[in-house]
Amino acid sequence: MSLALARKYRPRRFAEVAVQSHVATTLRNAIAADRLGQAYLFCGPRGTGKTTLARVLAMALNCEAPSPDHEPCGRCACCERIWGGSTSLDVVEMDAASNRGVDDARELRERVMYAPSGAGRYKVYIIDEAHMLTREAWNTLLKVLEEPPPRVVFVFATTEPQKIQQAAAPVLSRVQRFDLRRIGPADVRSRLAAVLEAEGVTADAEALAMLARAADGSMRDALSLTDQALSLGGRALTAERVRDALGLVHEDEHLALLALVAERRAADVFGAVGRLADHGVDFAVLLVDFAELLRAQLAVVLGGALPDLSDRVREALAAQAPRFHAGDLLRMLHLAAEIEPQVRRSGQPQLLFETLLVRFALMDRTLDLESVLRGVGDGAGAGATPPSGIATGTSAPAPSRRAAPPERTAAPAQRAAPELETRSAPSRPAPAPRTPEIADAAPARVEGAMALDLNRLAEHWDAVVDRVQGAHGALLLSSTLAHATPSAVTAQGLVTITVGSEAHADVLRRGEAVVLAALQHRFPDARALAVTLVAAEGDRAPRRLNEEAVKADRMAMLRRQSPLLDAAVDALDLELLD
Secondary structure (H helix, E strand, C coil), X not given: CCCCHHHHCCCCCHHHCCCCHHHHHHHHHHHHCCCCCCEEEEECCCCCCHHHXXXXXXXXXXXXXXXXXXXXXXXXXXXXXHHHCCCCCCEEEEECCCCCCHHHHHHHHHHHCCCCXXXXXXXXXXXXXXXXXXXXXXXXXXXXXXXXXXXXXXXEEECCHHHHHHHCHHHHCCCEEEECCCCCHHHHHHHHHXXXXXXXXXXXXXXXXXXXXXXXXXXXXXXXXXHHHHCCCCCEECHHHHHHHHCCCCHHHHHHHHHHHHCCCHHHHHHHHHHHHHCCCCHHHHHHHHHHHHHHHHHHHHCCCCCCCCHHHHHHHHHHHHHCCHHHHHHHHHHHHHHHHHHHHCCCHHHHHHHHHHHHHHCCCEECHHHHHHHHHCCCCCCCCCCCCCCCCCCCCCCCCCCCCCHHHHCCCCCCCCCEECCCCCCCCCCCCCCHHHHHHCCCCCCCCCCCCHHHHHHCHHHHHHHHHHHHCCXXXXXXXXXXXXXXXXXXXXXXEEECCHHHHHHHHHCHHXXXXXXXXXXXXXXXXXXEECCCXXXXXXXXXXXXXXXXXXXXXXXXXXXXXXXXHHHHCCCCCC
16 A cells, blocks of 8 residues: 555655754754753644654654764664554654543653663654643643653644643643744645656646645645645656545636626626536635635735736736726735635525625725825816816715815925725705794804814814914913714704713803804804713713714725815715725
8 A cells, every 4th residue: 555645755754744844953952062951842823744753853863874964864663653653652642632631641650750761762742733732631740741751752733822821821831842834835835846756757836736735734634635636647747637536626716707807797606606606616725725726816906026926817917907906806805815714614605795896896996096185286176177087975066165275284294195085975965044033143154164064074173173272372271172072963052961970061051152163164054052060980882883973983094094085085085984
C-alpha cells in the first residue's frame, strides 16, 4: 500500500521543514550548545509543521548517527520508528483530544519518572492538540513541567494557544513558545513542484497555483489535495483536473459574475447563480473565490501588486477597472466577509449568495467629494451642474441654496475630505404658502436659511451655539446651550430643548430671546422656544436611537471636522448614506 504524499514526503531533517527556519535553527543550535529546554510549545495553523518539528527534534536527540551539524540521519532504526509514528520506548505521542482528563495526566506523570532506554538517549513526550487538556490535567503536569527528571523533554503542539492561556496561564512561563508561520502560496508551489517531480508527474503552473490557494497556508492540505487530484489518473496535472477534483468553479464564471456587478445587471444574477447551482457548486467556496477576485480587482484599481492570477484574468480585471471605484470594492469585500460565516451555516446558501450579488449590483456608487469641492471652489455657484454621474438631493437648484461657503469656511480644511455617497431623492415639497399675517411677522430669509427639521437642527446645532456666543457674547448662555439637546420641533415652529438640570433650564429661559434669534438666523420658521428638564439619573429612560438620529449625529461630526465638507453639503444637498 502506497503512502499518502503528506506522509511520504514528511521532512526528516530540520533543514527540510518549509518556512519554519526560525524554529528549526533555534532547536538545532540548542542541541549543539547543550541548552535544551525542558518543555516547548509549538503554536500555529494546521499543517504548518508543528508535529513534524516535534518528531525531528526527537529524532535528533536519539539518532544513532547524527550529522556534525546535529541533524538526524533519518535512516537509522530509531529515526525510522519516530518518523513513522511507530512504537518507541523513548518517544511517546499522545493526542490530547482523546486523552485530556486528569487520569491521563497522572499516568503520563508516572511514566516520566522512568529513565530513557539507553545512555545518551532522551525521553520525548509529544502532546498534540494540547489546548484540549482540562485545567485539572494541566495542574497535574505543572510541577513535572517545572522540574522534570533528567533527559526528559516535553513538546506541546496546538492551534489555539489562547485556550491554554485561559485554562492554565502558569504553564506558559514553564515552556519555550514558538509560533509557526502560515506557509505562503509561493512556498507551497515550490514544494509541490519538487514533490511532483519526484513522483514523475508534470504540472501546469496554473494547477499548482490553484492547489496553493486551496491549501490556505497548510502544506499538509496542499499535499492531500494534490493526492486527490492525482487520483483522477494520468501523469499530467492540469488546471482542469484540479478544478474537477476539488469542485472549483471555472474562472470564466467568476468573471461573468463580476461583469454583472460592474454593469449593474441585477436581474441577470438569478439566472447566472441558478446555472451554477445546477452544477452542484459549493456556495461557501464560491463566495470565498469571488471575494478573492474582488480583492484582485481592488489591487488593479489601486495599482498594487496582483496575486497569483492567470493571464486571462489579469486582462479581464484590467478591462473592468474603469467601472469600479476603490471605495465600492472595499464595501463589497466588507459585506462578503460579514456574510461568509452565514453562508457556511445556512440551509439556503444560494439565497444568501444571490442576495449579496444583487446588493452589489444595486449598490450606490461612491462619490469623489474632492472633484465636487473643486467645482464649488471654482465659483460655479449653487446652480452649477455637478460632475457627471453624481446625483444631488434635489431635481433643481433651490433658490435658498447659498452659492458661497458659509461663514465657517473661511479657515482652510485641515483634513482630507471624506468620501460621501449620494442618491437621487424626490424633491422636497415646497412649504405651504403663509397667510399675510404670518408672512408679515416672519423674519426675512437670509442666505443659507433652511426649513425647520429636527435632523437638520441637530446637524446645525453647533452653528446655533456659535452664533449665540459670537453675536451676543453670552458665554454662560452659549456654554449652557452647548450641553443642551434639541428634542422636538412642531409644524407651528415650536422648538423644544432638553437640558440636564434646573439651573441650565433657568439660564435658557432667561436667554430665550437670544436663543430664538440665533435659531431664526438659520431656521426662519422657528417661532417659539420651550425648555424641558430631563428625568433624574435613576428614572431616566434610555434614549431611543433610530437610523435617522445616528445619521444626523454622524453628519454633524463630519461637518465640524471639515469646513469644505460643510460647504459642499449645503451647496449640493448631499446626504450621508453609509
